[in-house]
Amino acid sequence: IVLTSCSQTNYVKIRMEIPKKPEIDLTSYKDIFVTNFLENEEVKEFDINQEILDYFSSELKKHLKKDVKTTDISVKNEEDFKNPDNWKNINSEVEKAAFFTGSVKYSEETRKSLRKQEKRRFDDPFPEESRIEARSFYSLELQIYLIDTQTGKIIYDRNFKENKSYENPNQTPQFAFFDLILEVRDKLLEDIQGYDRIKERYLLVK
Secondary structure (H helix, E strand, O other): OOEEEEOOOOEEEEEEEEEEOOOOOOOOOOEEEEEEEEEOOOOOOOOHHHHHHHHHHHHHHHHHOOEEEEOOOOOOOHHHHHOHHHOOOOOOOOOOEEEEEEEEEEEEEEEEEEEEEEOOOOOOOOOEEEEEEEEEEEEEEEEEEEEEOOOOOEEEEEEEEEEEEEOOOOOOHHHHHHHHHHHHHHHHHHHHHOEEEEEEEEEEOO
16 A cells, blocks of 8 residues: 545545556566567668667666577568467577567658747737747557567567657657657566556545
């Protein structure tokens, strides 16, 4: 119980930490191999595949306390992820491991809107003025799979889609990418590790 408060004489409102179970149990997996991601759209500004490899290999190793490595495995289309023959026995010398893989789509656009601003000049007969405001809008879609290296079967499957806009129209795609992948990381770790949610409950009192 985190906090209690009386709002009436016949019940007490309490806030409780309710644990959420992980979506997947990785306790028996000793190693994780982060593979190349399938790029559904080419990103010219930076090497997004290398950034994903570096980012998740570091974050998974830090948060899961497992041996995490990168490996040079690529697929040609989405269906290849679902074919066990493409994955099983690639790392046959490892007893219990999983591939961390998937696909990525990253896009950007500039959106313009009409914004009204009040003028500060007191004697201006036209108190408002309009101007065109440009914003940079970025979208990151990551389809993430965890695949058992021995059976080749998918043990985790989730699509993440994050969006973010910036007032600065010159925001760099690489900077925005790290903002968005941070959101993906937090949701992914919640699925793997579980987390405590705060819920309000009412306790009747005599």
